[in-house]
Amino acid sequence: MSLAPEVEILLVEDDPNDVELTLRAFRARNLANQVFVARDGAEALAFFFGEETHPLRDIGVMPRVVLLDLKLPKVDGLEVLRRLKADPRTRSLPVVVLTSSQEEPDIAAAYRLGANSYIVKPVDFESFARAVSEVGLYWLLLNEQPG
Numbered sequence: 001m002s003l004a005p006e007v008e009i010l011l012v013e014d015d016p017n018d019v020e021l022t023l024r025a026f027r028a029r030n031l032a033n034q035v036f037v038a039r040d041g042a043e044a045l046a047f048f049f050g051e052e053t054h055p056l057r058d059i060g061v062m063p064r065v066v067l068l069d070l071k072l073p074k075v076d077g078l079e080v081l082r083r084l085k086a087d088p089r090t091r092s093l094p095v096v097v098l099t100s101s102q103e104e105p106d107i108a109a110a111y112r113l114g115a116n117s118y119i120v121k122p123v124d125f126e127s128f129a130r131a132v133s134e135v136g137l138y139w140l141l142l143n144e145q146p147g
Contacts, residue, residue, distance in 0.1 A: 008034035008140055010063040012044040012080060013098075014072050018121065022067070022098075025129035031136050036063070041075025044068070045083060048090055062093070065139035067132075068115075070099040070106055078109055085114035092146055094139055098132070 009031065013019050019037055026035055038044040044066075066084070070077035077097065084090045096117040097110045110118050119135065122128045 025132040
């Protein structure tokens with residue numbers, strides 16, 4: 001996958017199978033070349049805040065939407081969400097939680113921290129692909145963001 005400056009979707013996901021399924025769904029809608037994958041919460045934070053060396057940090061890339069898993073290594077998804085919504089540079093960035101957790105405390109915490117949407121990953125590929133591609137199309141084509 002290219003690290004072109006036209007990153008429109010940041011996928012924060014540690015499960016390689018879910019990454020591949022998501023990218024396949026985006027490829028079906030010609031969106032895959034606009035996706036950058038962060039494999040854990042620390043890499044997602046480095047993408048935005050540069051705590052670590054990151055290949056896109058210096059060119060000021062800001063995605064149009066973040067798809068965020070909650071159960072991540074190094075830094076969990078709720079902490080990533082908290083940091084994104086607490087910083088004025090990323091506060092208005094849409095964050096869609098895309099996770100396997102149906103736990104009410106996770107849902108409540110995500111919305112309390114500022115998630116724009118909470119989607120439980122469907123189990124079968126067709127449902128998952130449809131959900132992911134619809135989320136991508138909505139946030140990239142229909143949603144209006146501040147300048």
